[in-house]
Amino acid sequence: MIPFTYEKADSPAAAVAAVTATPGAKFIAGGTNLLDLMKFQIETPTHLVDIRDLPLTTINDTGDGGLRIGALVTNTELASHPRVKRDYGVLSRAIVAGATGQIRNKASVGGNLLQRNRCPYFYNTDLPCNKRVPGSGCSALGGISRSLAVIGTSESCIAQNPGDMAVALTVLDAMVETIDAAGRTRTIAIADFFRLPGDTPETEFALQPGELITSVTLPPPLGGTHHYHKVRDRASYAFAIVSVAAVLNKDGTGRVAFGSVAPKPWRIKAAEAVLPAGPAAVVSTAFKEAKPREDNAFKILLAERTLALVIAKGSA
């Protein structure tokens, strides 16, 4: 960890101004991801602006029957909120499938969306990684890539987005609300929030420098049955190998997104449209363009079988 300065912000505008004023400054919320990365010097902020005291800690009904979730609501609070449990079960289930109770108590909604990938080479600062050091090369290509993405990748990076919450938010068509340095607010659809690596794997999110997430909104409830199934090597406290978030209707239609298979939660509308035809049809459409590695090709079959499980549960 290299030396950095620290301040606490008391309003979103002040937080944004503080980060914009200092080159290399970053927000810190729960710190559960950022601090780890700083210890490895993967992230090297010069200045931290602590946003935990910002008044973005509530969950409120929106006028249209949806929900607005403050960016600093903890993962635990969000997962256990009565309306989230009742109307957005997929979100509640996805969150509790992640990390541990202690981490979820600390982790914020904004920080969770912005958690960085879990490619093992990203964490090994001795070896090349385009995401960490642009242009240095991708060690995962030709290396160990079992956990990495099978689709949406590029020649420069094959890392997966490892998050759970984001997969559920993707199925729910959540919107991310932000404020930027000039005090402008905007709303980003979750589908546009995560970037594919292309030639710039270091840019993972659709945020501008200094832009602060203020809240996440959920549209009115979808109904249907809500499912989140996370497949992993041990029963708890592990990132997904593959996850499936789905909202299923009685008539066999519904929505589905896959986690840990791509650089972003993987939701393909054309694939969703063939849900009534069954999991094989969905997966062959969603993963048509897949370019798996030898050691992670199984993820496609696993995605199909996990979806089959979710559908079987949905119809049980």
Next chain:
Amino acid sequence: MDFTTPSGQNPIDRLKIVGRPVTRIDGPLKVTGTAPYAYERHDVIPNQAYGYVVGATIAKGRIVRIDTGAAKAASGVIGVITTLEYKPAAPPQRQTANLFGGAEVAHYHQAVALVVAKTFEEARAAAHLVKVDYQAAPGKYDLAGEASGAKPSADPNEGQDAEIFDRVGDFDAAFAAAPVKLDETYTTPCETHAMMEPHASIAAWNGDKLTVWTSSQMINWAKAGLAKTLGIPAENVRVQSPFIGGGFGGKLYLRADALLAALGAKAVGQPVKVTLQRPLIINNGTHRSATIQRIRLGAAPDGRLTTIGHVSVSGNLPGGMPEPAVGQTKLLYAAPNREIYLKLAALDLGEANDMRAPGEAPGLMALEMAMDEMAEKLGIDPVEFRILNDTQTDPRDPQRRFSERHLVECLRTGADRFGWSRRNGTPGAIRDGKWIVGMGMAAGLRLNLLMPSAARIRLDRDGRLTVETDMTDIGTGAYTILAQTAAEMMGVPVEAVTVILGDSASPVSAGSGGQWGANTSTSGLYAACLKLRGAVSARLGLNAEDAEFADGKVRSGNRSIPLAEAAKDGPLTGEDGIRFGDLDKRYVQASFAAQFAEVGVDSFTGEVRVRRMLAVVDAGRVLNPVTARSQVIGAMTMGVGAALMEALAIDMRHGCFVNHDLGGYEVPVHADIPHQDVIFLDHPDAISSPMKAKGIGEIGLCGVAAAVANAVYNATGVRVRDYPITLEKHLAKLPRIA
């Protein structure tokens, strides 16, 4: 005392305190966070500086240049030492890797520099500024690729002059003629110990005398290792390690933290503390080697084995030892024709060395899966198949009996208690919703190794006893069973005993390793207690032969005197040790286990989840059923890891373990372990020691992974011979889903 003939009746046999479920006497210190672990010993010496180790970023080659300019100029830095400034340290006994010194890099993350600074954060930041120029050379990292060139190698457990090949009868002819046979290859991966507490040391010099507070399983080995690597007399080295946050073999040997703390402290002229960051524990420390094991079994149709062939290939740095994965196969089952040996390939990964149940753990993963396959071929129940092939003598030497061997009782008891009769021999037959349920079992054997061990015990004026020995408690319960032993021998309650461990100023013990710790360290203390009983009797004018120590009193004839009386004019001390004769040559001494597991396999995703487990253990007298049970359930948990998830992933280009942290190297969590049961058979082994105990620390792991793997097969019908059984290895072969 010399232990050369089987033990008769002795005071331990009273079992008033030994054998009872005494909870850990060090428990309160641990749960209140006040047990002093090495890295947090801020109080032992003032002015401690922090060292941070820089590991090599190539796996093989030479260092051309190290530029420490920027690091030395960085905030808080007190000094930087580099490997180029030192001669290569002579590896301590039983160790291979060069811990520090010289320009040659022999493995990834070999220590190349130590940055010493005022704070940990400053040392770590400055470590990033050390610039090392390498000249990389090609290395060998792939065991499978090197296996064909591997050389037959002696079993390190059997001593230096041991035969390389264990050949009995005519293996080739008998195998060719066997009516039923199996010839399969099994692989196990490299594993890391993954103990919770990292390696950590504080070193301080006083003139030419060195004190190191560290985390070591073997105080005397650490002391000798430091003396050798530093080139100083052993008597100038003091090592203290009263509490150890797990070791599993990873802390048997001197590691770079201790050596570099000592070198760093010398260089900067103040005490230095060093811990190995987790990536260095994995790449700089020792690991369990991967193995490739070929097993050939031949049997008559009635199920009697006619041949056993087992060849295991493992890898290590040039000059290192093989993983002794065939040891159990020499002793577990009878068969008149046998060919069993080890092969070793030179690799340029870090040092492979002991990890809990070295040899037996991976060896049984292969052998006991092969036995399951063979039982199926023969159409015999796996439990019965093992019982049928049990042996009461060393298959190599029918004159040599086992001291005590109750494997058959383990198997029968286990089958009964586990409900084995409910197992359906046809794979995939039992469903529970989406789960396919399977049961598996395996047998386990682990040698009862004997090491000399000494202790001192003092009786003070107030009647309290203080035990001193350099024995370690690595989380096992050593403090507690030593207190029980002293209390039993001297006839006082456990509360009257203080136990001081892990100090090289105390008599040299067996240390904690090879599951010998409990049996041999208590035996050493037993010997010291006999001395103290003699001294007490003499002081009180009693006849030592018939003096009875009980209820805080010494009784002889019609006299009964409080024990404390003996020390009223000053403390009395007894010091002695146990030295074992050749009883382990005349008899095979081992612990035995039958392991049972039931698993569920998700019929959709292929995920395997253990449902329940049972171990039935025959390990002589159980000194304390609470601490013994902890040992076994911990080992069973480790076995689940080996079966289902633990594997170091090797990057074959860079020669490093990629998943070098506990996020990437997964071990079981609580949710993976829903239900475990342990049954101990009660068969004291008078040939093992005066305590009549045998090793428990490792037998609990032996056979577990195979039992789980066999249960997975019973669920899926897909045989995965490549550990760990992660879901992708059977997913495509699982029954299709509608």
